[in-house]
Amino acid sequence: xxxxxxxxxxxxxxxxxxxxxxxxxxxxxxxxxxxxxxxxxxxxxxxxxxxxxxxxxxxxxxxxxxxxxxxxxxxxxxxxxxxxxxxxxxxxxxxxxxxxxxxxxxxxxxxxxxxxxxxxxxxxxxxxxxxxxxxxxxxxxxxxxxxxxxxxxxxxxxxxxxxxxxxxxxxxxxxxxxxxxxxxxxxxxxxxxxxxxxxxxxxxxxxxxxxxxxxxxxxx
Numbered sequence: 001x002x003x004x005x006x007x008x009x010x011x012x013x014x015x016x017x018x019x020x021x022x023x024x025x026x027x028x029x030x031x032x033x034x035x036x037x038x039x040x041x042x043x044x045x046x047x048x049x050x051x052x053x054x055x056x057x058x059x060x061x062x063x064x065x066x067x068x069x070x071x072x073x074x075x076x077x078x079x080x081x082x083x084x085x086x087x088x089x090x091x092x093x094x095x096x097x098x099x100x101x102x103x104x105x106x107x108x109x110x111x112x113x114x115x116x117x118x119x120x121x122x123x124x125x126x127x128x129x130x131x132x133x134x135x136x137x138x139x140x141x142x143x144x145x146x147x148x149x150x151x152x153x154x155x156x157x158x159x160x161x162x163x164x165x166x167x168x169x170x171x172x173x174x175x176x177x178x179x180x181x182x183x184x185x186x187x188x189x190x191x192x193x194x195x196x197x198x199x200x201x202x203x204x205x206x207x208x209x210x211x212x213x214x215x216x217x218x219x220x
Contacts, residue, residue, distance in 0.1 A: 026206075031179030033209045034186065041076060041083040042109030049154040050076045050101065050113045052092050055165065055174070071174070073161075074100060077154045077185075078109075084157065084185045086178050088171065094118050102128050112149055 003011070009019035042048040052074045074097060075086030085104050089096050097118055105111065107128065113119040115136040122132040133149040135142065143149035161181050165174065187209075188202045 027176050027180045029206070029209055029213055030183035031176045032213055034179045034182045037186070039083070039085045039182070039186070040104050040106055041078045041081065041085060042111075043106045044108035045110070046081070046106075047079040047110045047112060047148070048076050048105055049079065049151045050074075050105075050111055050119065051151050051154045051158070052089070052097075052116075053158045053162075055088075055162070071171075073178070075154065075157075076101075076105065077157055079153055082185055082189050084154075084182060086161070086182060088174060088178070092116075092118060094121070098127055105130070112151060114151055 005019045005023050006016055008023075009016045012019070052072055055071045055073055072089050072092060073086055074089045074092070075084060077084040087100070089100075101111075101122070105128070107130075109130060111119075111122055111130045111132045113122075113132070113134050115134045115138075119132070119134060121127045122130045133143070133146065135149050135151065137151075141150060141152065161178075164181065165177055187205050
């Protein structure tokens, strides 16, 4: 229900530290569940938006100097199914991004991106032979000749993700939050008002993954 941890602690009459521990436990379940999946999205005739985003600058000591390392993520979302993937990437070169696209986007998918040069060759057979459309964000957020060509869907997802990532963050903690982000979209997305009112169904999905992670004594 996206309740802030301090609010949940007050509602349940437990300490903030106890609530933080339970939130961490739940995030770990989400991360472990998603890590076991080989997520591949899209498919013939489906539309997938691809994009990279800068998350934060990580401080580290280099000798006696304080330096910064930029942390980037790369991901995609299918407009029709709402399935998504996201991962930390070392850089935004074709050598890094092309194998991810080939592995995580089904052949026959219609891909939509911004005008970054790294995406220019996605139509080539060795890059996947995708049907591919681009919009130049320096000029437009939506292609002036085709209103379906935009990356607004994934841009909104980046906004939601960045709202989750607060405070001190190292790479391990970032991976946990990315796992929670994908878990919500893979298992807890709702499509109708009736589904939104039956949150018990979503909770049961989560409990099934808790049981899988901690099966206990099956004989009792």
